[in-house]
């Protein structure tokens with residue numbers, strides 16, 4: 001079955017519409033939201049429901065409170081920011097289930113909006129517990145999932161809850177995420193180039209394996225490049241290497257070559273004598289990384305090589321920074337790649353929290369075709385997995 005979207009529901013007026021959003025946003029030590037992209041991203045869905053006269057009940061998690069009610073994980077800052085963005089009062093419920101919440105919802109009028117407290121204050125959420133899901137539905141009549149970033153989790157507010165609604169649909173953010181993903185991966189305009197970086201080799205090797213069946217070129221930068229370089233016999237000093245994955249890296253590289261996929265690895269780097277913003281640094285070739293030093297960014301020759309590799313690309317997908325971009329001394333490679341991707345003529349799709357933040361910091365946000373709100377969810381889609389939250393929408397669609 002195909003997914004039904006919120007604009008295909010015939011009657012929203014006066015209906016209690018439960019919208020699962022992902023307001024898992026970063027907060028500073030004073031509980032101020034430092035980045036509200038995920039809240040802005042669901043405004044079209046919320047506004048659509050409000051304009052249609054629905055009574056909107058929003059549910060989200062924030063952080064990992066592990067089934068306990070902890071004030072620092074309250075949805076209060078998110079509700080406040082949403083209220084400002086909508087220019088409209090957003091009431092924060094004292095909980096996500098229970099009689100008081102139910103009374104608040106029953107008293108709602110058309111065009112009202114309520115934010116429930118963090119669904120992860122209950123263990124039932126992550127356990128995908130049906131009883132909790134039934135309570136969480138709070139007597140609402142229509143379920144909408146617009147929480148792409150958490151759709152890889154089979155949790156109660158994402159999966160089990162759909163059993164308790166006669167009408168189940170997806171929101172516009174979900175639609176965008178799926179559309180861009182399909183454009184890039186199902187029917188890509190070729191050449192399709194994948195750029196992978198970041199630190200988590202273990203998580204990304206599986207992604208890479210499945211990408212071998214789809215892409216024309218692979219560019220590997222960031223920490224994960226050094227496991228590959230070590231597998232190819234280079235001495236990479238103290239650079240990040242996942243020793244137990246060296247064999248897998250070697251066979252992945254060999255498979256790529258067999259398939260005729262161009263596989264780009266760094267040829268030079270910014271090496272440092274320690275993992276510190278004040279470290280002594282120098283640009284070296286990959287062959288010359290000093291024994292006790294570590295590579296924390298790609299070097300200028302690599303930037304030139306990778307930029308050249310992107311020239312002919314018609315579709316680019318990117319996850320993971322090229323270096324430790326949080327420290328100025330090791331940020332040039334990542335920012336140079338942001339520029340190269342932003343100025344290419346390709347359809348460009350970026351996913352992952354750190355990559356997203358690098359694009360924002362470089363001020364190139366507007367030039368990227370699509371920035372996914374999902375990190376883990378985006379990677380699981382790339383791996384070819386069916387996300388539980390999307391599967392239930394398909395099963396309950398049209």
Ligand SMILES: Nc1ncnc2c1ncn2[C@@H]1O[C@H](COP(=O)(O)OP(=O)(O)O)[C@@H](O)[C@H]1O
Nearest residue numbers: 198199200222223296320323324352353354355
């Ligand atoms: N050469 C490197 N050595 C160590 N860490 C690196 C290196 N390059 C990038 N990183 C780190 O990788 C982290 C991001 O990795 P990851 O979480 O896999 O990416 P994303 O969040 O975009 O999916 C960043 O914090 C960055 O500092």
Ligand SMILES: O=C(OP(=O)(O)O)[C@H](O)COP(=O)(O)O
Nearest residue numbers: 022024149150153374375376377
């Ligand atoms: O931030 C999220 O995912 P991400 O860090 O993979 O982008 C989602 O809100 C999921 O959170 P979780 O990884 O605690 O289940």
